[in-house]
Amino acid sequence: MTSLLAESRSVRTQAATAYRSHNYGIYIVLLAQLMLVLDSAVMNVGLPHIQADLHMSTGGLSWVLNGYALTFGGLLLLGGRLGDVFGRLRVFWWGLAAFTLFSLVGGLAPNAEMLIAARALQGAGAAIAAPSVLALLTTSAPNEHARNRALSQFTAVSAGGAGLGLLLGGALTDLASWRWTLFINIPIGLAVLATVRRYVTETPRRPGKFDFIGALTATGGAATVVWTVIKAQDYGWASAHTIGGFVLAALLFTILGYTESRHPHPLLRLSLLKDRRRVAALVTMSGAYGSMMAIFFLLVLFFEGTLKFGPMTAGLAFLPMPVTIFVLSRIVPKLVERYGQTPLILIGAAGRVLSFALLLGLHDTTNYWGVVGPLWIMAIASGLSFMPLTSLALKGVEPEHAGAASGLLQTMQQLGGAIGFAVIASVYATFGKVGDFTAGGHPGFIAALVIGLISLASALTLIRWPSRTPALAVD
Template identity: 40%
Template sequence: MHQSKWIILTIIIACQLIVVLDASIMVTAVPQIGHSLHMTATSLTWVHNGYILPFGGFLLLGARAGDLLGRRRMLSVGIGLFSLASMLAGLAPTAEFLLVSRAFQGFAAALTTPAALALLSASFVEAKERSRAIAVYSAVSAGGGSIGLILGGFFTDFISWRVGMFINVPIGIALLYLVQRFIQKTDTRTGRFDLWGAVTSVIGMTALVYGFIQAADQGWGKPETLISLAAGIVLLAVFVLIEARTKEPIIPLRLFASRQRTGAYLGRFLLLCGNFSLFFFIPQFLQNVLDFSSFEAGLAFLPFNGAMFGMLYLMPRLVHRFGNIKVLIAGLLLAIIGTAWMSQIVSIHVQFFPQMFILLAIMGIGTGMALQPFTSLGLSDVDSRDTGAASGLINVAHQSGSSLGLAVLITVFDAAIRTTGQPSKLQFAHAISDSILGSAVFITSALVATLFYLLPAHQPARKQSLIDS
């Protein structure tokens, strides 16, 4: 790989890393944020979801903007807005100001991420180079969450949770310079923005997540919960109708004409429903049951993070030897085993080392093996006009899965808390165990989707090759 391409890859990865970090950098800081800004337990969930929902919801609009206005331009605009929003979040004097700033951050991230992935796809066209580049990108996309936990915990314990926001500002300024210096200007096109599609998708997903959070806080039978869930379902159905009828949709439904791509998008969504929730529940267990500090809870994810990045060096060879689908299935099986086993050992008596340490490493290996194939399969055989939309859809599956999965599993956690009469730490450990088991169910669903959608597409191709030989 030429030096210039390494520079481009480094810039793209750095852009992706800062937006992924900010999805988790607040997790270990949640108790401190609640104390300093007087936020309730329910409102604290929006520190995370207030970022993730506009991030996932506007990704497709961001991808479309990159196609029409130029990907380098949108990457620069996204980084600039992200840096500004990060500074505002760090300065937040009230809970409301923080949540609005986080939403602004999420919108900026939605402009940045699809432009970065589309530039990666366009810059690395040779098969071996592209495989290596996607491996790095996938590892950062997944491992960035655990890095965020470590940094967030460090800043919270030793300085302030606000530093986790301020640090994005100098990084963003440096990236703006590097993007202009090393990434060539990309072409623009004429066309329209599917604004109604973007609005209905964002509001619909927000309503759905809000409904699950209200179910956890108020109960399933409350009118506010039912109305919110119903509104989310209706708005998402309207979104699909808009995409089917508009001339220039943010999600061209032709992307789902490929069974392989459909399976990759759905599988990634379900994997993240289960996987990202672990970054929320396990640190809470470590802090509230095992009495870890915020920084120690972040460091506890090093085995997951180390295993994830270790797979970076092995994935190109594994994929070359066994193919994307076999590696993907093996990775999902490892992730399921590690997560299900983790749910069974979580208790007030568990020792972090070696039990949790080993299982986190197994989960990291499995996730690292799964994400790169999902990315490659989601971009496979995409027409050049749809590259931005396909890149955006991969990230939509990633972010919406993170948000919706956490919202659903919070209801599992709350139900377990309410139905047990055990002492406080036992009660909390029991609820965390149930939530992690829910994560395993989501990841198992990702495996089922993979087998259903990807194996039928794989087998005929194999039979045809035997006939040809």
């Protein structure tokens, strides 16, 4: 009897240890994800200081952000497939190591050229690591409840991290230097690299012929889209340069589709796009990210230009957003289990549209409290919908293809964000006047509203309408 009790206690102890180890692994991987997301926003409020310190032109300054966005958005599909083939933990480790190394290089950069190169290589490291984060979280969950909880934490970090990045970037720039927006990655990156192998289990490798043509066309197509929308602000949306860029991207994606349908081990499994609900989730997520860029771009201009906030105060002004999203991440998994994904996705899409409609009421005499309401609505909409969207996009994906599916989802997010930012920034530049935020701000919010409506329209296709076919009478 005593031996049975001792054995039972031993089993419970082992189970508790395994549970704690699994949770530690989740938190370590999420810390890395937070670092990757922060870096896409953390430098925004410090751009004027970078420009003054390194004597950069306005065009060159934009590449501090665009260089990161170009390689990050362009290489995500490749990063996802590399994780599936060579092991997700291994690929995550090397991608994060590259990201951490080039954070140091960027922080030490003596000139604009080295900073831009370091940011581009940072983006490449992030693109290699990021798809494996989501794949590791979803494939290591022991059951659906644990999977939903991990996805909720992931989306809270991803959505709330951008707002937190503005706060952290403002604090570091005000209290130290813009260089610390890069140096801050080094201790975090080293801590993750030192501990992740202890608490996260490697996934099986999937040997097979590597799809080089798929890798080249997917990377080239995604990078071409990002490059084209970035440069559209300079050349114009109807210019031969912009139209040619989109034609080239379409050609590369056509070659990708042809190649993937015939390759035994494709970079992107076309079967992932045969699920109507997954495609709707991807389009909705892309539109959500695109419209949200207005919050970070236009409101930073409003806070610093109209309200005369400094970098740290401007970052603090966004605090309601990450706080709300992190709080909601605790309850959204339970809401999904009770009501399903579609209602929450619809509420989120409608909430974003309402937020932009309210922001159209901004004028030059509006104070900060006039912005808090729309900002909170946007936060609630994002907090409620991003986890269900992510869950729906990955639903039914075989574990061996989780990396490719994660790369596809994050590519759509990045492309949506890049296109949304380019459209909104172009509209603002076209109509903007010095000293008058509303001249360019209102058209910018209208553009964001249109993108939000496209996202809402895609979300509406998720509704399962009752069949109109009359039932046959049964004798």
